[in-house]
Amino acid sequence: MLVELISENQYESLIDLLLELHCYYSESSTPYRSVVREHLLKNILAPVSPLQLVVAINGDGVVVGFAAISLTYSLVEPSPEKNRQVQLKEIYVLSAQRGHGIGKAIFAWIARYAMDNGCCRIDWPVKSTNAKGISFYESLGAELVVERLSYRLSETSLRELAYKL
Numbered sequence: 439m440l441v442e443l444i445s446e447n448q449y450e451s452l453i454d455l456l457l458e459l460h461c462y463y464s465e466s467s468t469p470y471r472s473v474v475r476e477h478l479l480k481n482i483l484a485p486v487s488p489l490q491l492v493v494a495i496n497g498d499g500v501v502v503g504f505a506a507i508s509l510t511y512s513l514v515e516p517s518p519e520k521n522r523q524v525q526l527k528e529i530y531v532l533s534a535q536r537g538h539g540i541g542k543a544i545f546a547w548i549a550r551y552a553m554d555n556g557c558c559r560i561d562w563p564v565k566s567t568n569a570k571g572i573s574f575y576e577s578l579g580a581e582l583v584v585e586r587l588s589y590r591l592s593e594t595s596l597r598e599l600a601y602k603l
Contacts, residue, residue, distance in 0.1 A: 441547040444491040451501040503531035503540040526562035
């Protein structure tokens with residue numbers, strides 16, 4: 439297995455994985471492959487996108503796992519040894535391939551990337567119901583950040599706030 443930043447010849451294989459990811463989060467709908475391809479190419483991989491995609495490829499060249507990461511700077515911590523971080527937006531491994539070290543290999547790649555870029559940590563969100571994921575993260579040495587919560591403004595609230603004043 440190889441872990442690296444995505445290349446163009448891996449896009450179609452990644453689209454298969456993104457379709458599975460969508461079903462994982464939204465069992466009630468399945469997007470069209472063409473919609474996922476367009477989103478990948480025009481948004482996620484756009485030159486202005488802050489995201490970088492890390493992929494795990496099996497011996498047949500098939501993407502079996504991926505992570506979306508970005509480098510960020512702290513607004514709170516100005517010291518050079520603590521002000522740079524990796525933000526992990528998503529990590530996902532093909533359901534049929536879980537338990538074979540793919541997620542750990544992706545995290546190891548991201549950890550090396552973080553160290554090579556002067557980062558002091560990796561942060562990421564996780565669904566509170568994802569017990570297997572949480573157990574996996576803790577097996578890597580990750581710690582729960584108990585003083586943080588996640589909030590979201592969606593649709594109606596977002597619209598109301600945007601046009602309230």
